[in-house]
Amino acid sequence: MFSPGGRSLSGVNVGEREALGQSAVWRAVNLIAGTLASLALKSYTGGSTGEARKQVPSIFDNPDPDGQTPFEWKETAFAQLILHGRCGALKVRNAAGALVALPLVPPSAFRVELPTAADSQQPSGGLWFWVTLDNNSQVKLDGDDFWYVPALSMDGKTGIGILDAGVNALGTAVAGDEAAGRSFSQGAFISGMVTPEYDDDVNDTDPVKIRQDLDRAVLGVENAGRIAVIARRLKFTPWTMTAQQAQFIESRQFSIEEISRYSGVPPHLLMQTDKQTSWGTGVDEQNRGLSKYVLGHWASRFEQRASRLLANPRWCEFDFASLERPNIAVEIDLLVKQVEAGLLTKNEARAIRNLPPLPEPAPAPAPPADDEGDDDAPPAE
Numbered sequence: 001m002f003s004p005g006g007r008s009l010s011g012v013n014v015g016e017r018e019a020l021g022q023s024a025v026w027r028a029v030n031l032i033a034g035t036l037a038s039l040a041l042k043s044y045t046g047g048s049t050g051e052a053r054k055q056v057p058s059i060f061d062n063p064d065p066d067g068q069t070p071f072e073w074k075e076t077a078f079a080q081l082i083l084h085g086r087c088g089a090l091k092v093r094n095a096a097g098a099l100v101a102l103p104l105v106p107p108s109a110f111r112v113e114l115p116t117a118a119d120s121q122q123p124s125g126g127l128w129f130w131v132t133l134d135n136n137s138q139v140k141l142d143g144d145d146f147w148y149v150p151a152l153s154m155d156g157k158t159g160i161g162i163l164d165a166g167v168n169a170l171g172t173a174v175a176g177d178e179a180a181g182r183s184f185s186q187g188a189f190i191s192g193m194v195t196p197e198y199d200d201d202v203n204d205t206d207p208v209k210i211r212q213d214l215d216r217a218v219l220g221v222e223n224a225g226r227i228a229v230i231a232r233r234l235k236f237t238p239w240t241m242t243a244q245q246a247q248f249i250e251s252r253q254f255s256i257e258e259i260s261r262y263s264g265v266p267p268h269l270l271m272q273t274d275k276q277t278s279w280g281t282g283v284d285e286q287n288r289g290l291s292k293y294v295l296g297h298w299a300s301r302f303e304q305r306a307s308r309l310l311a312n313p314r315w316c317e318f319d320f321a322s323l324e325r326p327n328i329a330v331e332i333d334l335l336v337k338q339v340e341a342g343l344l345t346k347n348e349a350r351a352i353r354n355l356p357p358l359p360e361p362a363p364a365p366a367p368p369a370d371d372e373g374d375d376d377a378p379p380a381e
Helices: 016-020 023-037 070-084 167-185 206-218 248-263 281-307 328-340 346-352
Strands: 041-045 054-056 086-090 099-101 110-113 128-132 138-141 146-150 191-196 234-239 315-318
Touching: 016 023, 016 070, 016 167, 023 070, 023 248, 023 281, 041 281, 070 086, 070 281, 086 128, 128 146, 146 281, 167 248, 281 315, 328 346
Parallel strands: none
Antiparallel strands: 041 054, 041 315, 086 146, 110 128, 128 138, 191 234
16 A cells, blocks of 8 residues: 655655655646646536536635635645645535535545444445544544545555655655755765874874864865865875766756656656757647646546536536637637637637627618508509
8 A cells, every 4th residue: 555655765755845845846746736726617517418518606616715715725636636646625514504615634634444344334435534633633524524536546545646656766856965965065076085194193082183174174065166284194085976976967857757757747847858849849749748648637537526516417627728729820710710610709709819899780770661562563554
């Protein structure tokens, strides 16, 4: 069973803070969560039997009225899904039993538990949720009082996030940062062994003093680039790595590629453009692929769980129209063709471009009344 983060093979503990401390992880999570949060989550009814679907109000128009804004709520939910593999919210109801709020619960504050035969009753939705409240008390809830969205799962119950599946890749990236930081904090990128040129130059208490003198003269950012002078006859044997062995820059680039694989975000959107073109149709197709293969499946997972909270036949859907709009020239050309084909009216096309409707034409004057029908009479012989 996967657990959220933990100790990696590099020996580094990886948690939420350490993962988001990696610029590529921060960018990837921000990009996916922020982009999906910027899309309207609309609720509809109809549309299944050929009738036109109609937008209707729902809890997802403002899921946390006294807390987060709709954008913040969606962004937080997707960030939790990506990193932890799950997100959940308490179902708050009014006196009449209507759902009025869905305040999110941090993934660290709830755990999923499978029902057992010893349970006096089976949970609604098939799962129990142990939730730690703000006062540190724990309550056991089921699907009637807790809304739950899992990510990719091996058992259909517990989701797997990047902190779970990518703990070793993230640990390597964090360890690389720590190694680079220590190298900078120690001034010189060297380590080694110091020995006296003659055995009788050093007594039993001198090694500690020699090391302290060397550390003060060599280590630290303030000593970088300086020449160290020690009033002793010492021989320094360096323990150094070659540039090929160190590979600080290469390892960091590889970490970006690893995070790109785990998140699905193309490297150029993580500001890694060394191995690909950063403009043109190639990048445009990658951006379309992000919408189709990454954002699309996160959105579908969320939509289907959200639709279960609505009474049939209502359902939820993210509006991708604003995200998939082409450039202005192409869009105007498409709108003109749709108006000419009768698919859109001129005012509908103008609304898509955020333009005001055209003024209504003045009604045509009524034709004058016929005079006793004489106008249509044949001329007299």
